[in-house]
Amino acid sequence: MSDRFVLDAVDPELMPGARNAIRDCLRVKPEERVTIITDEVTQEIAAALQAEIEQVGAEHAVFVLERYAPRPLTGMPQVILDDLATSQVSIFCAQTQRGELGSRIEMTAVVNKHRMRHGHMVNITRQIMLEGMRADFLEVDALSQRLVELARMTERVTCRTANGTDYVAELSPNLKWLKTSGIITRDKWGNLPGGEIFTSPFNSNGTFVVDGVVGDYLCQKYGDIQATPLTIEVENNRIRELRCENKELLEEFRAYTSTDENSNRVGEFAVGTNTACTQIIGNILQDEKIPGIHIAFGHPYAEHTGQNWISKTHIDCVGRNFDIWFDDRKVMEAGKFLI
Structure with missing residues (x-):
């Protein structure tokens, strides 16, 4: 069972960057499915992305990493890899910890195998959402x-x-x-x-x-x-x-x-x-x-x-x-x- 965020408290300042990500960069369509991988630190940004996906009308799943495995990860949890394989679009929106590169390589191997449109928002912050995004x-x-x-x-x-x-x-x-x-x-x-x-x-x-x-x-x-x-x-x-x-x-x-x-x-x-x-x-x-x-x-x-x-x-x-x-x-x- 994937996670969900309560969206009534989404920061409106994050929405222009989220809109860019979902509509311009990833061009999510209503008939598609999206997997969001996030962590406890980055939930606020993931919630903004989820809100924009819901506006588009696409099916989606959200996974908060700490709920599926201890950090730092020794590998990407299999339940997440399995879910990725069912989506056309994915987003990694989380902070890195030492020794976790291998788990992200496991994730991108699935992305490459299925030729998914993947947005890699590793170490994303509020400042980046308000600037580069x-x-x-x-x-x-x-x-x-x-x-x-x-x-x-x-x-x-x-x-x-x-x-x-x-x-x-x-x-x-x-x-x-x-x-x-x-x-x-x-x-x-x-x-x-x-x-x-x-x-x-x-x-x-x-x-x-x-x-x-x-x-x-x-x-x-x-x-x-x-x-x-x-x-x-x-x-x-x-x-x-x-x-x-x-x-x-x-x-x-x-x-x-x-x-x-x-x-x-x-x-x-x-x-x-x-x-x-x-x-x-x-x-x-x-x-x-x-x-x-x-x-x-x-x-x-x-x-x-x-x-x-x-x-x-x-x-x-x-x-x-x-x-x-x-x-x-x-x-x-x-x-x-x-x-």
């Missing part, structure tokens, strides 16, 4: 489409910042670029708020200064690291050296990227395209959508990019105020798009 996602999609068409013809992307990033990603026509602009299709589930294009680089080298945020559970712990940036030296797509004045962050990041043989390998190279996101807020879900570059070490989304290796970890690294060149064409200056 209020974007004009049709505009974000149009910008993302212009950029991804250009990226697919590009061999090298050069990224530089005033804080010391000087990094070059080499691209391969055998490794696909994907667009996750917030308009979610059966072909690829996406984060909400949306707004990025990404690939897995064939190779990359240089200095990448993380003066925004790092991902996974480290983001919740450290937030905006502008005051103590993490400098990553990359050689042949792997971490060669790490430097950071915050020694605790340095050692946690080093340990995370030493988990398996590919945890220190650049798996994702991405450009954020959500122009409603204007400043780092210390939450990776929104911060990786800020116009600029982020890279991730570990899992390269091989099932989508075509990369020929895997990892059981994935950690995003976001910088600030980039100059970006696609081959010789400058597409961004100081964090502002030029296309």
